[in-house]
Amino acid sequence: MEKSIKLLIAGLLFSSVSVAQVADSIQHYGRGISFNKKEATTAGGVATSERLGHRTSTVASNSLFGLIPGLQVLQNAGNEWENGATLYIRGLGTTNEKSPLILIDGFERSIDNLAVQDIESVTVLKDATSLALYGIRGANGVVYIKTKRGYAGKPVITLDYEFKMGTPRRLPKFVDGYTYAQALNEGLKNDGLSPRYADRELDAFKNQTYPEFYPNVDWMDEALRDHSYGNNVNFSMQGGGENVQYFAQLNYLNDKGILQPTDDNDGYSTQFKYSKLNFLTNLDVKLGATTKLELNLRGNFAEDNRPYTTTADIFNALYQVPSGAMPIKTSHGTWGATSIYRNNPIALISGTGYERGQSRNLYADVKFVQKLDFITKGLSATARIGLDNEARYWERNQRKFASEEATMGWDGEKDQYKKLTDETPLDFTSSIKDVVRHLNINAQVNYDRTWGADHKLNATLFYAMDKMTKRGQNAGRAYMDIVGQAHYTYKSRYLLDFSLSGSASSVLDPDNRWGIFPAIGAGWILSEESALKADWLDMLKLRASYGIAGRADFGTQLFRSSYSGGSSYFFGDTPTSIGGLKESRLAVDGLTYEKSHKLNAGFDFMAWRRLSVTIDGYYDHRTDILVNGDGALSSVLGIATPSINNGIVNSYGVEVAASWKDKIGNVYYQLGGQFSFNRNEIKEMNEVYRPYDYLKRTGHSVGQYFGYEVEGIYKSQQEIDEREVKQVLDEVQPGDLKFKDQNGDKIIDEYDQVALGYSSICPEIYYGFNLAAEYKGFGFTALFQGVANYSQLLDTRSIYRPLVNNNTISQHYYDNRWTANNPDGKYPRLTYNGSKNNYNTNSLWVADASFLKLRTLEIYYQLPERWMKSLPGVSQARVFARGHDLFSIDKMDGVIDPELTGASHPLMSQYTFGVNLRF
Numbered sequence: 001m002e003k004s005i006k007l008l009i010a011g012l013l014f015s016s017v018s019v020a021q022v023a024d025s026i027q028h029y030g031r032g033i034s035f036n037k038k039e040a041t042t043a044g045g046v047a048t049s050e051r052l053g054h055r056t057s058t059v060a061s062n063s064l065f066g067l068i069p070g071l072q073v074l075q076n077a078g079n080e081w082e083n084g085a086t087l088y089i090r091g092l093g094t095t096n097e098k099s100p101l102i103l104i105d106g107f108e109r110s111i112d113n114l115a116v117q118d119i120e121s122v123t124v125l126k127d128a129t130s131l132a133l134y135g136i137r138g139a140n141g142v143v144y145i146k147t148k149r150g151y152a153g154k155p156v157i158t159l160d161y162e163f164k165m166g167t168p169r170r171l172p173k174f175v176d177g178y179t180y181a182q183a184l185n186e187g188l189k190n191d192g193l194s195p196r197y198a199d200r201e202l203d204a205f206k207n208q209t210y211p212e213f214y215p216n217v218d219w220m221d222e223a224l225r226d227h228s229y230g231n232n233v234n235f236s237m238q239g240g241g242e243n244v245q246y247f248a249q250l251n252y253l254n255d256k257g258i259l260q261p262t263d264d265n266d267g268y269s270t271q272f273k274y275s276k277l278n279f280l281t282n283l284d285v286k287l288g289a290t291t292k293l294e295l296n297l298r299g300n301f302a303e304d305n306r307p308y309t310t311t312a313d314i315f316n317a318l319y320q321v322p323s324g325a326m327p328i329k330t331s332h333g334t335w336g337a338t339s340i341y342r343n344n345p346i347a348l349i350s351g352t353g354y355e356r357g358q359s360r361n362l363y364a365d366v367k368f369v370q371k372l373d374f375i376t377k378g379l380s381a382t383a384r385i386g387l388d389n390e391a392r393y394w395e396r397n398q399r400k401f402a403s404e405e406a407t408m409g410w411d412g413e414k415d416q417y418k419k420l421t422d423e424t425p426l427d428f429t430s431s432i433k434d435v436v437r438h439l440n441i442n443a444q445v446n447y448d449r450t451w452g453a454d455h456k457l458n459a460t461l462f463y464a465m466d467k468m469t470k471r472g473q474n475a476g477r478a479y480m481d482i483v484g485q486a487h488y489t490y491k492s493r494y495l496l497d498f499s500l501s502g503s504a505s506s507v508l509d510p511d512n513r514w515g516i517f518p519a520i521g522a523g524w525i526l527s528e529e530s531a532l533k534a535d536w537l538d539m540l541k542l543r544a545s546y547g548i549a550g551r552a553d554f555g556t557q558l559f560r561s562s563y564s565g566g567s568s569y570f571f572g573d574t575p576t577s578i579g580g581l582k583e584s585r586l587a588v589d590g591l592t593y594e595k596s597h598k599l600n601a602g603f604d605f606m607a608w609r610r611l612s613v614t615i616d617g618y619y620d621h622r623t624d625i626l627v628n629g630d631g632a633l634s635s636v637l638g639i640a641t642p643s644i645n646n647g648i649v650n651s652y653g654v655e656v657a658a659s660w661k662d663k664i665g666n667v668y669y670q671l672g673g674q675f676s677f678n679r680n681e682i683k684e685m686n687e688v689y690r691p692y693d694y695l696k697r698t699g700h701s702v703g704q705y706f707g708y709e710v711e712g713i714y715k716s717q718q719e720i721d722e723r724e725v726k727q728v729l730d731e732v733q734p735g736d737l738k739f740k741d742q743n744g745d746k747i748i749d750e751y752d753q754v755a756l757g758y759s760s761i762c763p764e765i766y767y768g769f770n771l772a773a774e775y776k777g778f779g780f781t782a783l784f785q786g787v788a789n790y791s792q793l794l795d796t797r798s799i800y801r802p803l804v805n806n807n808t809i810s811q812h813y814y815d816n817r818w819t820a821n822n823p824d825g826k827y828p829r830l831t832y833n834g835s836k837n838n839y840n841t842n843s844l845w846v847a848d849a850s851f852l853k854l855r856t857l858e859i860y861y862q863l864p865e866r867w868m869k870s871l872p873g874v875s876q877a878r879v880f881a882r883g884h885d886l887f888s889i890d891k892m893d894g895v896i897d898p899e900l901t902g903a904s905h906p907l908m909s910q911y912t913f914g915v916n917l918r919f
Helices: 128-137 177-190 199-207 219-223 311-320 345-350 717-722 811-816 865-870
Strands: 004-006 016-018 026-030 033-036 045-048 071-074 086-089 101-104 119-125 142-147 153-168 228-240 244-256 273-286 291-307 353-371 379-398 403-407 416-421 427-451 455-470 477-490 494-505 514-525 537-551 562-571 576-585 594-607 611-627 644-664 667-684 704-708 710-713 737-739 753-759 765-775 778-788 791-793 846-848 851-862 876-884 888-890 908-918
Touching: 026 119, 026 128, 026 142, 033 455, 033 477, 086 142, 119 128, 128 142, 128 477, 128 494, 128 514, 128 537, 128 594, 177 199, 177 811, 219 311, 219 345, 291 345, 311 345, 353 427, 494 537, 753 791, 753 846, 865 876
Parallel strands: 101 142
Antiparallel strands: 004 016, 026 033, 045 119, 071 086, 119 142, 153 228, 153 908, 228 244, 244 273, 273 291, 291 353, 353 379, 379 427, 403 416, 427 455, 455 477, 477 494, 494 514, 514 537, 537 594, 562 576, 594 611, 611 644, 644 667, 667 765, 704 753, 710 737, 765 778, 778 851, 791 846, 851 876, 851 888, 876 908
16 A cells, blocks of 8 residues: 655645655765665755745746755846856855756756756755766766656646746836936036036926926836736646556746836737746656666747847846936837937837747656676666757847937927937848757666675766767867766664766867776764664764865867967068968867865764754865966967966865754644855965965955955045045045055055955855744745855946946935035945046945845645545645745845846746645
8 A cells, every 4th residue: 555654844735745755765876876865975965846846936946045055046137037046066166167067867957947846856966975976077066856757656646836926126216317417417517527407407307397308217117017927837647557657747837027018019029928838758667577667758848039139238228228318209209319328228128129039958868777686686787878959949030110319499499309210120030049969878787785784785887978069169078987886884884985987078188088086985873873872863973075076167179279360471572461370379288177175074963853953064175277377377478378277276164954843733843944154265376476465366265356445435625635645546536435555655556455355156154944834734834045255246337336338326326425415425426427446346335245035935725635525536735825035134225136236137026826736
């Protein structure tokens, strides 16, 4: 009979689930290797499908916030379907490519081409004994994703539906037309220039007496509607018998964006629209008593629609164009524009045509497993081949819009309308943007044997070939790996792991493509010792590992010099010009891979069948990083210096994860959290000569800001004149920033820059905590996630860089600017021409980007079983309401989001309403 258990993990729906579906006790490493987590010596972390299911994002990477210790997940700008999250494992260990290797069922594939509902578990591999298995691709860590499979048992059919709405988060507030005109005049006056607007024009802005010529357009309000809308439908079947087990799933989702107006054109829309159909079929077929076949097929078809104008150009216009620049349309019905502002935001949305893209991705693999017990007990062999094809097709339908500039005629003069552009019809073009093909071939021999009660051995010999071809010259690459791994357990408490891999990459010099990557790990399960055995103690384990992993995600052909067109040469009695060639790039001599020497120590503790605690500490010494050669080679070469493999970065940190789950009467509850601290230091980067130690980037973290230390704002000309220190960056006047003289030479110049804040790339501290409870079917789950020791540069146009480059100005800057009447203003004086003194990297603009966000809040009701009698075929039903990214506690004054400081599509809060049915 099918056995079921109650699960409560991070807000898990408290419902019966087949034991065959529970994967918590198994640790997956890829390479065909997995074994019981209790016996693991590695530092891997796992999130199961139950935890991921509370955030069914459009792209799967946005479902990983705050779930797994050591995995840092950072949100990106843009429509969610355009930009997945950025992933790092244990912070930053290199100055080059920092992303981890993403594996789907053992093959390198994009996580964002998965539906969240496809995923059974996500395992983060982060120490030497697991990463040495991946050789030349393992140094940045591995995110191993296992998709759902069938099981022998009663078939289960599920049908899920979600309706979601999104609302923009922290849209910037820009000043109205009248305030902008005042601010512009003020900035021009500060620059010693004449005002742009006369008093009667200011009155026209203020009173809106002539709105066509002196308008007041809230471009954000006109261009963006309050909500986006979308649907997510998922259908799955799972089950099987002794010989065939299956999992099949079909997922469809769509999303309609926040632009307006988008339906002004006959026959097409310019709205952000996205739809995707995912399908997944995993079959396990028993061909005989010792033979098994796995057939896996997955794919998706996606289509997106948008204005012909890029998303970046639309939002740059929304952040730049002042409210008083021009009307949306003139009285002639023509798009408004000026000789300065030809980028009418509404015209960019509605009047430039549209683009439509289609993605078609297919992933197929076959796995053949043969037991070889007839040779020796526990021996088996596996062969696997995977074929992937990804393609993207674009249709572009471009047009130009008619625009004109309206100028009012004062004192009886005639109003003027100057044509700036003419309308053109749609012009159709199409192209195949990307075509990627992936071939994977794996073969392995596995030996799994137990002798008596004391000895257990799992050993694997693994071969892999991975070849990727991509449209474009020198765009493909290939890898080859030969891996040996052994896991030994003695008396169920002494653990030993050893792995050794040989790994090669096609991007390296043909004479130096192979690397050797050893690792060793050991563990001691103290709770199995007779002296420590107790009813309350479920497990206490110590473990440690050391080894080497590599990274070679470089560009292709770096080991070859390249040539380009050079000067002309003259030959013959009558000189004739002949074009020549010159070296444009020198080869990287002895190009090799990065080497990551990883040390990890940790312990796992479980007690009272309720409490679980894991703590890990690590140290990573990364060598042979490919860095610029400027500081190591002479500039008299007369050509750009090549890169050199002699960079060094050290990183270290600690990770803590804990959870408590229990039942009191009819109340189930769970509390949990994870915390990680990751710090890195550049030890060698071929840094160019700098005369003072505080100027040197070496010794600081990757992504560290450098700039001027602000001591205040000059409040008067007298203060400027009396200060012995002179700032030579630009002309200084009252309202300008005052900088600290770091070297005591009485001059503020480039030699007075120091380290400011923390890294702008990845926070040093990353944490999350969750809580969940259920009472008689009513329940909730909440996930909070935060970061600290993280900095961002506040240089967003118009918000922190007003007026310059014809920008508008934010209400926040206007209210907090320095003026003679507001000498304690936070921000420097207004300027139209800009200021090299104020608008540079300095401590005013390098901001603390720490935050705590409510990533997920879900409230649900599990319908009683007695109600199912009125729903034929339905065994379980659940309704829920869910919110994502509902609020943020941070230090950005409510102006911008610490994860989005640029002029781009806003981040969104999502509200979802749905139902889960099981048949």
